[in-house]
Amino acid sequence: MKNLLQDKVAIVTGAGKGLGEAVARAYAAQGAKLVVSDLDPAAARRVADALPGAIAVPCDVREPLEVEALVEAAVEAHGRLDIMVPNAGVASVVPLAQMSYAQWREVLSVNLDGVFLCIRYAAPAMIAAGGGAIVTMASITAQAAVPLIGHYAAAKAGVVSLTQTASVELRAHHIRVNAILPGFIDTDMVKPRKAEFEKMLGLPDFDALVVQKQGRYGTAEEVAKLAVFLASPRAAFSNGAVHVLDGGTRASLL
Amino acid sequence: MPELQGRKALITGAAQGIGLAIAELFVERGAQVMLADIDGPGAQRAADTLGPQARAVRCDVTSAADMQAAVDATVAAFGSLDTLVNNAGIEIVKPLFEQSEEEFDRLMAINVKGVFLGMKHALGALVASGRGSIVNMSSLAGVGGAPLFGSYCASKAAVIQLTRVAAVELRPTGLRINAVCPGFIGTAMVDRLVPTVEAAVGVPWDTLVALKQQRLGTVLEVAEMVAFLASDDASWTTGSHYVLDGGLSASLL
Numbered sequence: 146m147k148n149l150l151q152d153k154v155a156i157v158t159g160a161g162k163g164l165g166e167a168v169a170r171a172y173a174a175q176g177a178k179l180v181v182s183d184l185d186p187a188a189a190r191r192v193a194d195a196l197p198g199a200i201a202v203p204c205d206v207r208e209p210l211e212v213e214a215l216v217e218a219a220v221e222a223h224g225r226l227d228i229m230v231p232n233a234g235v236a237s238v239v240p241l242a243q244m245s246y247a248q249w250r251e252v253l254s255v256n257l258d259g260v261f262l263c264i265r266y267a268a269p270a271m272i273a274a275g276g277g278a279i280v281t282m283a284s285i286t287a288q289a290a291v292p293l294i295g296h297y298a299a300a301k302a303g304v305v306s307l308t309q310t311a312s313v314e315l316r317a318h319h320i321r322v323n324a325i326l327p328g329f330i331d332t333d334m335v336k337p338r339k340a341e342f343e344k345m346l347g348l349p350d351f352d353a354l355v356v357q358k359q360g361r362y363g364t365a366e367e368v369a370k371l372a373v374f375l376a377s378p379r380a381a382f383s384n385g386a387v388h389v390l391d392g393g394t395r396a397s398l399l
Numbered sequence: 400m401p402e403l404q405g406r407k408a409l410i411t412g413a414a415q416g417i418g419l420a421i422a423e424l425f426v427e428r429g430a431q432v433m434l435a436d437i438d439g440p441g442a443q444r445a446a447d448t449l450g451p452q453a454r455a456v457r458c459d460v461t462s463a464a465d466m467q468a469a470v471d472a473t474v475a476a477f478g479s480l481d482t483l484v485n486n487a488g489i490e491i492v493k494p495l496f497e498q499s500e501e502e503f504d505r506l507m508a509i510n511v512k513g514v515f516l517g518m519k520h521a522l523g524a525l526v527a528s529g530r531g532s533i534v535n536m537s538s539l540a541g542v543g544g545a546p547l548f549g550s551y552c553a554s555k556a557a558v559i560q561l562t563r564v565a566a567v568e569l570r571p572t573g574l575r576i577n578a579v580c581p582g583f584i585g586t587a588m589v590d591r592l593v594p595t596v597e598a599a600v601g602v603p604w605d606t607l608v609a610l611k612q613q614r615l616g617t618v619l620e621v622a623e624m625v626a627f628l629a630s631d632d633a634s635w636t637t638g639s640h641y642v643l644d645g646g647l648s649a650s651l652l
Contacts, residue, residue: 147402309649314645316613360570360637367635375628382582382620385649386642393570395562396638 161188328391582644
């Protein structure tokens, strides 16, 4: 154990399962005090119960008052806020020409509005604490298209932009803001929907395409290790940067 | 157990600056390190201060024979080679078309061909180790242009492209290859270019650094990123280039 985040207070949203859960566990393993947040109270509770000193705080990241309350709950429980990981996200699989406005808004409201609100309410608490680190979960779809998830990709590109602006606005307060851009991971929003992609794109085997592009699916634990590094003092000069983690997918045009 | 215990690394340009900082951090975390540098005595002095985990070899990275000899020396000293850091590089800071053909060729030979030769000659040993990783030193100058840095920018962009292609071609072997792109770091190289940059931009250096990235980065901060990418913590990271610049490139201003 490296104790890279010893006694740091961290909020992870969407931490009731998947990638968010992996980040919460990895942070706790490095000594952080967790605030495990999820739209699903039971899921948040299940993850928090397994982590020493962690609390569970249900939160709908689309709601400003709920995000504000989430930050207040962290400060009340642990005395301060040092790390925010706005990880909560949703997706659906639909071509732009058939996408309803409700489908667009659902993804944008969670994946982009939610990240704005997390930064908006975390920043003042971190300024009060004398500094902090925000690690956003974007995606390689912020940089290149994957058909059928245009709303998701647009939101993730927006997350990269928010990361950049926040990094420059907040650096005088010793708050670092960095983005992780994972490729396809085994718990993400894409793999469970591969049958939909195969049908709508006429692909014989989605997994085979993923393996050709990136060698294999990544794991949530591998993304979590990068999230630990970026939140830790070891990344003290990393700010406003995008960190692609994709097994080489973006490195190749083919 | 120290995090890099059992690692056997070859670092080029390791007699000073960022390369030396990487060597120091690797030794502190338990790795055995071969410090390669064109300044052989400088590399040896640095290795002596780092103790029994460190060795030194003189190496001109523009020479295939030297590069192969450095790889062979590492394997002979430590039994294997699992981590290569292609760090050696030089800068030219003057208007692009005031740079001579000879200056341009020399910079490309060290900064680009040196990385190519390093990867090419270490490849066999790295794959044989079963846990191989390469970290190439690019620069913020590899992702953006800057006046007076023309050939340097071109060379560092080339390092990113070599990193990408090598990463994808070698992915089936399990070898991971990534690049690091530091902004302005407190090194002798940066000290040398201060007067020229001040004259060209018309802004005092300290003001420029404060505006662009708040402060100079430290060689240790770059070394930490290299250590992360070289470690098993980055087991799915390949073909990437990670910028660390205090927010410089995130801002238009």
